[in-house]
Amino acid sequence: METWGGDQVDAAVASCLAALRPVADQDWAAVKAGRLEWSCHTTAFHIAEDLFSYAGQLAGRAQEDYVPVELVLEGDPGSFGLLQVIETMGVLLATTVRATPPGVRAFHPYPFRSADREGFAAMGVAEVLLHTHDIAEGLGFAYEPPAELCEDLLTRLFPHVKPGPAPWPTLLWATGRGELPDRAPVTEWRWRNNLVIETERLTLTGVRPAAARDLNLGGDGGFTWSEDGPYEGTRRAAGMLTQAYEAGVHRPEFGMFALVRRQDGRAIGGMGFHGAPDEEGRVEVGYDLVPSARGQGYATEALRTLAHWALERDDVRVVFATVDRGNEPSRAVVTRAGFTQVGDDGTHVAYVLRR
Known part of the structure; x- marks a missing residue:
């Protein structure tokens, strides 16, 4: 990009x-x-x-x-x-x-x-x-x-x-300067820069729709990636963000974040939400890392920080995660991040972290 x-x-x-x-x-x-x-x-x-x-x-x-x-x-x-x-x-x-x-x-x-x-x-x-x-x-x-x-x-x-x-x-x-068919007039407005959230070793950088579209189409989204990135899960998540933006339901703070390693400025994965909180204050989170960055605690560090950021908001009461039953490393990540197992259908295991 x-x-x-x-x-x-x-x-x-x-x-x-x-x-x-x-x-x-x-x-x-x-x-x-x-x-x-x-x-x-x-x-x-x-x-x-x-x-x-x-x-x-x-x-x-x-x-x-x-x-x-x-x-x-x-x-x-x-x-x-x-x-x-x-x-x-x-x-x-x-x-x-x-x-x-x-x-x-x-x-x-x-x-x-x-x-x-x-x-x-x-x-x-x-x-x-x-x-x-x-x-x-x-x-x-x-x-x-x-x-x-x-x-x-x-x-x-x-x-x-x-x-x-x-x-x-x-x-x-x-910006309140014109009209569009089937849309109410805008009387108050603000633009929205992207959100970043810092952890000890990472910067969780909010992915803009333009970057998400580029990632979904096979580009780098404007990030400098580790040699084996971005991973396929990041590209799929970028596609979900693009669809949400085009449908008008994207909330940037509940979108996708690139996990950027501060020591070298390289992106090593993606993490984010599947959408805005529902009426009960429930929001689902997902993530992936490039293979070369796994086993070093990055996912746990990022997930713990992002989940607690969400739970400090008034509109979030529960952070939910679903992991493939056979994905032991990912199940270990959510457990270390403080999540509790609440379900197992034989294929997927469900975890929650409550306020």
Whole structure:
């Protein structure tokens, strides 16, 4: 899977500049930007501010809060000057994303208090595309960015949103800027960066729908795998995630995680849930490891951490696992992780861990 980030920031900014330069001779300060309360001038500056802020967060590796710095314009640069600032800040973010190693995360408040380089790139692209739309709407002309860019954005920041008939109208609907047939209007929204959960030796990295689709089709999902990975169970789980996303029932925190070994940055397996908790607070977990990583306690370590993470939530009361009866190593993993056997039908053995 090709690295996603810097090129997409460049493409979003190029789309913005191509749309707005022909109308830069108008008075942006006198016109409200679409449905926003801001003027088109303020909205354009906001685009530049966000690009600058995301680059700063990622470059500075901020962990607890925003880096205490702000972008200040010198004088009144006018609309043409604002576009130059957007272009410059776009280069800054794209360059920072390209220079940031995979796995590095920095603070962003929603929803899990961090984002990786792909997340910051996606947030930058979202700010550019959506606010270019707002400015265009305010100035009275139509704007539509490349469909592929919008689809990429939906799979990275809106994994909880069912794909619609076309990516751009779906993105506008998901952010309260448009309508879709048979869907209620959106009045409040948030994007969702992927979740990571740390253990002593591993990082459980939430797999985005785009990565899951690539894994299911035989790719690497953007991860650097151990030589004998990914294993077949990981690819099947990626297919389940892809189906859930396309059906609009995917909840990212109850999806799939790649088990990334911190000492070398290599993915050694997959672990995750078969779906969101049911009405009784019951959620099922599954996992696999590449052969070379087995017998070293990685699966037990990951399962114990993920199960306890789930049980700390208000909507989970029981974590459930089913293991093939003849799979003694896997049965040992769930037992060491604290699960109790509750059933055996001769083919599969059922285990639970309760709150």
